Amino acid sequence: MPLISVxxxxxxxxxxxxxxxxxxxxxxxxxxxxxxxxxVEDGSRDRSWKLIQxxxxxxxxxxxxxxxxxxxxxPAIAAGFQKSRGDLIVLMDCDLxxxxxxxxxxxxxxxxxxxxxxxxxxxxxxxxxxxxxTSRLYHYVFSKVAGLSVPENIGTFRLCTRNxxxxxxxxxERNILFGPLMFYVxxxxxxxxxxxxxRSQGKSTYTFRKRLALAINSLVSYTDLPMRALLWxxxxxxxxxxxxxxxxxxxxxxxxxxxxxGITLIVLLLLASTGIIMASLGIIxxxxxxxxxxxxxxxxxxxxxxxxx
Numbered sequence: 001m002p003l004i005s006v007x008x009x010x011x012x013x014x015x016x017x018x019x020x021x022x023x024x025x026x027x028x029x030x031x032x033x034x035x036x037x038x039x040v041e042d043g044s045r046d047r048s049w050k051l052i053q054x055x056x057x058x059x060x061x062x063x064x065x066x067x068x069x070x071x072x073x074x075p076a077i078a079a080g081f082q083k084s085r086g087d088l089i090v091l092m093d094c095d096l097x098x099x100x101x102x103x104x105x106x107x108x109x110x111x112x113x114x115x116x117x118x119x120x121x122x123x124x125x126x127x128x129x130x131x132x133x134t135s136r137l138y139h140y141v142f143s144k145v146a147g148l149s150v151p152e153n154i155g156t157f158r159l160c161t162r163n164x165x166x167x168x169x170x171x172x173e174r175n176i177l178f179g180p181l182m183f184y185v186x187x188x189x190x191x192x193x194x195x196x197x198x199r200s201q202g203k204s205t206y207t208f209r210k211r212l213a214l215a216i217n218s219l220v221s222y223t224d225l226p227m228r229a230l231l232w233x234x235x236x237x238x239x240x241x242x243x244x245x246x247x248x249x250x251x252x253x254x255x256x257x258x259x260x261x262g263i264t265l266i267v268l269l270l271l272a273s274t275g276i277i278m279a280s281l282g283i284i285x286x287x288x289x290x291x292x293x294x295x296x297x298x299x300x301x302x303x304x305x306x307x308x309x
Contacts, residue, residue: 001032004107005086009076010052011042013094017051021062023100031104037062038080039094043070049305056307064307075301077178081165083309090159091178098157102194106159115190116164117182120157122196155196158182174293174300177217226283237276 006024010017021037028035041049041064052064065079077091088107092098102120109118156179160168167185168178 001034002087003085004028004032004035004088004090004103005080005084006035006037006090006092006103007040007077007080007084008038008092008094009040009042009073009080010044010048010094011070011073011076012044012046012048014044014047014051016094016096017048017055020094020096020100021055021059023096024103025059025061027100027103031107035061036084036086038083039064040076040080041066042072042076043067053307060308063309064305065303065309066305068302068304071301074176074178078176078300079303081169081178084165087162088159089162089165090157092157097197098155099195099197102157103159105192105194106157109190109192110159110161113190114188116187117160118158118190118192120155120192120194121153122155123193154179155194157194163187174296174298175217175290176300226286230280230283233276234280 006028008020013020017039021039024037028037039052039055039062041052049064049066052062052066056062056064063083065083067076067079080091081089088110090103090106092100098120106118106120109115160182164182164185164187167187168181171181171185
């Protein structure tokens with residue numbers, strides 16, 4: 001049986017770590033004894049790292065990475081991927097909404113289909129209506145503008161082969177997003193439906209603001225939609241301006257009178273033009289900043305401690 005690596009970013013998860021470790025070990029043991037669990041602690045200020053250390057002391061197959069500060073979910077995933085040694089790699093969340101008991105199902109699906117990656121879609125709706133709505137809307141829009149087939153109810157929980165992960169790790173960008181990237185690299189895939197548990201305690205740390213930032217980040221990273229929208233809007237504004245100018249000229253020469261004029265109209269036109277210019281600079285600036293980040297070549301994260309690595 002191939003070595004299985006389970007990569008889990010951990011943030012403010014002291015309520016889940018102990019049960020997560022126990023259930024993972026029990027579930028993986030039904031598939032193979034040759035596995036590793038990599039828990040990447042992303043700068044939490046609770047007892048998450050202490051609990052990871054205690055878990056790692058009881059079972060050397062549990063490995064821990066502690067960041068020097070909070071770098072975010074995707075840098076934590078990157079750290080786990082880079083340290084993993086498995087032939088099959090499982091990615092999942094730490095809050096037990098992804099069920100460790102479904103890992104054997106993922107392994108079996110990969111074995112039967114030969115797929116390089118097995119995605120999961122969530123069975124039913126377990127979150128609030130606005131979270132489900134925004135998630136579905138994001139995946140729908142991203143699929144359309146990026147030209148990729150992304151299921152609307154896709155989850156973080158997935159399994160990939162070493163061959164697939166090696167391809168993903170070939171992408172060196174600093175501001176990386178693994179969800180869209182995994183669809184972007186292609187390869188043969190399979191999709192299964194799994195039950196997504198309700199959060200047993202606490203609230204998700206993925207706020208609306210973070211989800212919105214992720215959506216914008218994905219669109220900027222994988223599409224030129226903002227630039228194309230700016231081009232369309234600029235072209236429309238130019239066309240309307242020319243049309244308005246033509247109407248004024250016709251009114252003056254044919255009707256002998258002009259349209260409404262005055263300081264109010266001038267101020268409105270100036271404000272509209274200024275708003276368009278500032279929005280344009282903001283969009284262009286976001287692309288320039290991303291280029292600047294790549295040129296700096298800063299590391300995605302810094303590690304302060306490790307255990308069993």
